[in-house]
Amino acid sequence: MKRISLLFTALACLLTAAQAKVVLPSILGSDMVLQRNTEVNLWGEAEPDKKVTITASWTKEKFSAKADKDGKWATKIPTADAGGPYTMTFDDGEKTELTNILLGEVWIAGGQSNMEMPVGGYMYQPINGVEKDIAEAYDYPNIRMFTVPRCISDTPKEDCDTIWRTSNPMTVRTFSAIAYLFAKELNKMLDVPIGIVTSNWGGTIIEAWMSKESITAIEGRNAAYDSRRRGENAFAALYNGMIRPICNFTAKGFIWYQGESNRGNWYDYAKLQKAQVKLWREIWGNDKMPFYITQIAPYCYEGPSKRLNALFIDQQWKAADEIEYCDVATTQDAGDYSHIHPLKKKRVSERLALLALANDYGIEGLPAKAPRFDHFVVKGNKLELYFKNIAPAFTTDPLDYRMSSCFYGREEAKGFEVAGEDGKFYPAKGNHRWYYNTIEVWSDSVPNPVAVRYAYCNYSFDANVRTQLGQALPSFRSDQWDIKDNELK
Numbered sequence: 334m335k336r337i338s339l340l341f342t343a344l345a346c347l348l349t350a351a352q353a354k355v356v357l358p359s360i361l362g363s364d365m366v367l368q369r370n371t372e373v374n375l376w377g378e379a380e381p382d383k384k385v386t387i388t389a390s391w392t393k394e395k396f397s398a399k400a401d402k403d404g405k406w407a408t409k410i411p412t413a414d415a416g417g418p419y420t421m422t423f424d425d426g427e428k429t430e431l432t433n434i435l436l437g438e439v440w441i442a443g444g445q446s447n448m449e450m451p452v453g454g455y456m457y458q459p460i461n462g463v464e465k466d467i468a469e470a471y472d473y474p475n476i477r478m479f480t481v482p483r484c485i486s487d488t489p490k491e492d493c494d495t496i497w498r499t500s501n502p503m504t505v506r507t508f509s510a511i512a513y514l515f516a517k518e519l520n521k522m523l524d525v526p527i528g529i530v531t532s533n534w535g536g537t538i539i540e541a542w543m544s545k546e547s548i549t550a551i552e553g554r555n556a557a558y559d560s561r562r563r564g565e566n567a568f569a570a571l572y573n574g575m576i577r578p579i580c581n582f583t584a585k586g587f588i589w590y591q592g593e594s595n596r597g598n599w600y601d602y603a604k605l606q607k608a609q610v611k612l613w614r615e616i617w618g619n620d621k622m623p624f625y626i627t628q629i630a631p632y633c634y635e636g637p638s639k640r641l642n643a644l645f646i647d648q649q650w651k652a653a654d655e656i657e658y659c660d661v662a663t664t665q666d667a668g669d670y671s672h673i674h675p676l677k678k679k680r681v682s683e684r685l686a687l688l689a690l691a692n693d694y695g696i697e698g699l700p701a702k703a704p705r706f707d708h709f710v711v712k713g714n715k716l717e718l719y720f721k722n723i724a725p726a727f728t729t730d731p732l733d734y735r736m737s738s739c740f741y742g743r744e745e746a747k748g749f750e751v752a753g754e755d756g757k758f759y760p761a762k763g764n765h766r767w768y769y770n771t772i773e774v775w776s777d778s779v780p781n782p783v784a785v786r787y788a789y790c791n792y793s794f795d796a797n798v799r800t801q802l803g804q805a806l807p808s809f810r811s812d813q814w815d816i817k818d819n820e821l822k
Contacts, residue, residue: 354427355429358493361431363434364496366477366526370414375410378404378405381400382402385423387408387423387424388421389419390419391419392411415435417433417436418432435526436526437525437527438527440529440587441588445537445590447674448509451508452510452513461678463510476513477499477526478512479498479531480531484571484578490573490578511588511681511685512588532571537565541572543608543612544569544612547612548568548608554601586624588685589625593673596634599641599644603651621657623658623659623689625661626662628650630668631668631808632669632670633791638791642792662685662688662703667681684703687701702722704736709811715773717771718771736772736806738797746765748788748796749761749787750786750787751782751784761776784811787809
């Protein structure tokens with residue numbers, strides 16, 4: 334009997350010890366990167382009403398938090414300048430220790446399959462030029478990666494079952510290409526550790542990444558598609574399962590590559606994007622977090638000459654124009670006629686990185702912004718096009734931000750259409766006016782042009798305009814005429 338009593342006592346002690354040990358969410362783990370020079374969120378579970386003592390090796394100061402009656406606790410602690418590796422301990426009677434922690438820059442990457450696509454590519458769809466990136470992965474030990482597992486949920490989840498991974502050929506091969514290559518560019522330019530967190534699911538709509546409340550609050554939204562949203566595309570399904578588990582993790586900003594699955598309700602996308610950004614900033618607790626959108630790439634879809642893709646891209650740029658601390662990385666020259674997952678992921682990630690480096694890290698002289706159509710002036714049978722984000726007229730520096738074409742020599746600017754009052758568009762010729770930094774367009778079939786379009790279709794074989802420093806001109810139209818149904822499908 335005495336031996337049984339001793340056994341029960343021992344089991345009780347073990348149970349007490351197990352309850353006493355602090356439990357942390359997966360995203361607070363060894364090998365992680367914490368955002369430098371700020372206060373970061375820490376949270377977890379412990380025995381109810383117990384005090385949790387926190388130590389971090391980058392400071393001599395100790396911190397504490399008290400678990401509530403349900404055993405949940407949360408606090409903030411200051412971080413230092415970039416560096417590491419560091420350790421952290423969480424103690425409420427028994428220590429939980431994290432090791433190999435770095436302080437640096439943390440970014441959240443989200444979207445559907447073009448963001449999810451790994452460095453190693455998909456079947457029959459490789460990514461151009463990544464062999465070296467995989468081979469030299471060991472040379473970037475300060476890049477740390479965290480992939481949120483796929484999870485559909487009707488209610489907000491508090492955790493996800495995964496770990497932080499360090500950079501090596503195997504972990505890089507299976508990680509998001511856009512996210513890793515973006516992190517690599519930041520790491521090279523800033524020389525600080527980079528933590529990159531990805532939450533992606535191919536073929537998903539933006540509404541799955543938002544709360545139901547944020548969607549239904551949008552005024553004027555067309556609800557025609559609502560009944561079709563199921564599984565991973567149910568409203569809030571991925572927001573609950575794949576965003577809520579990480580939203581307490583302090584980060585610098587977001588990169589986003591999604592939209593192909595929302596082309597059917599393109600007319601609502603700017604509203605949806607604005608609501609999503611507002612929601613994510615709210616749950617991360619920072620209304621100034623930069624949010625960089627990736628323009629969906631040109632692709633054949635319903636046919637190259639159809640215009641649905643261009644209409645959707647208009648919405649992406651419209652959203653970015655109306656959101657503070659937001660911009661778009663153009664993919665106008667990075668699409669693929671036969672692959673919805675274009676091979677030029679490095680070009681896309683580099684453009685996202687340029688936006689962050691210029692806007693958020695103050696690096697001057699970078700060709701970060703894409704040129705944008707601004708207005709035109711009618712000159713006889715020609716339209717002279719003016720653009721934003723380029724050098725002013727008569728700039729003589731050949732390396733300044735000047736409109737050019739994609740090939741050597743003085744090749745004609747292609748991809749333009751012009752129309753008269755009848756609304757019929759004809760292919761147009763284009764001429765770069767170098768010193769004015771404008772482009773003239775005209776068609777012999779349109780003696781009195783009133784409207785212009787550029788690459789305004791699913792996939793343009795001709796569009797070749799970019800800046801001399803390599804930023805492609807996104808598709809645009811000057812008119813607001815109705816697009817006929819037969820131009821869409």
